[in-house]
Amino acid sequence: MDKKWIIAAIIIIVAITAAYTLQPKTEEKVIRVGHLKDDHHSALFIAQAKKMYEKEGIKIETIEFNAGPDIVKAAATGQIDIGYCGTPPAITGIAKGVPIKVVAAVNQEGSGIVAGNNTGIQKIEDLKGKTIAIPMKGSIQDVLLQMTLKEHGINPEDVNIIEMQVPLMPKALEAGRIDAFIAWEPYVSMAETKGYGHTILYSKDIWKDHPCCVVIATDQFIKEHPDLLRKFLKVHIEATEYLNSHKEESATIVAKTIGTDPNIEKKAFQNIKFIAIPTESFINNVIKFAEIEKQLGYIKKDLTKDDIFNLNYLP
Secondary structure, three states: OOHHHHHHHHHHHHHHHHHHHHOOOOOOOEEEEEEEOOOOOHHHHHHHHOOHHHHHOOEEEEEEEOOHHHHHHHHHOOOOOEEEEEHHHHHHHHHOOOOEEEEEEOEEEOEEEEEEOOOOOOOHHHHOOOEEEEOOOOOHHHHHHHHHHHHOOOOHHHOEEEEOOHHHHHHHHHOOOOOEEEEEOOHHHHHHHOOOEEEEEEHHHHOOOOEOEEEEEEHHHHHHOHHHHHHHHHHHHHHHHHHHHOHHHHHHHHHHHHOOOHHHHHHHHOOEEEOOOOOHHHHHHHHHHHHHHHHHOOOOOOOOHHHHEOOOOOO
């Protein structure tokens, strides 16, 4: 072959190779996950600690929020793709048109009403005229408190209900800035263990097996990244199963992650039921939550299972 042809061929090959190499590469999608600093979202922390996401070939970025309604707002404004949040905030968001769906369960129960030791509060009726902290209006703890007050014939206006970041509640109780609080674990067990207060009612006593947190995903993420959602939920299920079968180790991992005492976490875990795949009972109780929210005036429309859930991406 003529040397000129050989040189020309080499030049063409080099040019094609260079053009291919210089083409912009499609960046791998990083899943932005909203969560709270609590035990309810332990599956997320376990999955990270055990590198379950890496094993599945996905990348996540976690973003911490103060309460569930903040997570729903973040989903509405495109700040997150997936969120771990309470059932009521998710329902409220959906009822108000936020483009999200519940794609998995996270836990049942796991909250409690704690009163200061020097307040004289021993039962719900004693909350009249007292100051009680909630994470945020519209949070699951707020809805549970509203339910409890109603069941005991107490007008919410007769109780001074204020919003407060949950990690601050035990110390605020100790200092006497509040008389009581309703919060998620481990802060219920923390207040008890450290002698700041005593639990007058666990959420399981308010409503046994009530749905608590769920995994939400934005409609956009579901539509554009169905395979990533499937992988994420596969990890979520694996992490939940690990939680339930390795509770002591999981308690230690979670304690290290959120900066608490492993012994407090072991106590707190006793009040939480971790579940990833919603049962029929779980689904029905979520719909019941929607009915309760409508009665409270938090939402104005009835919601169906299809309005709330999209469970097509569970393994």
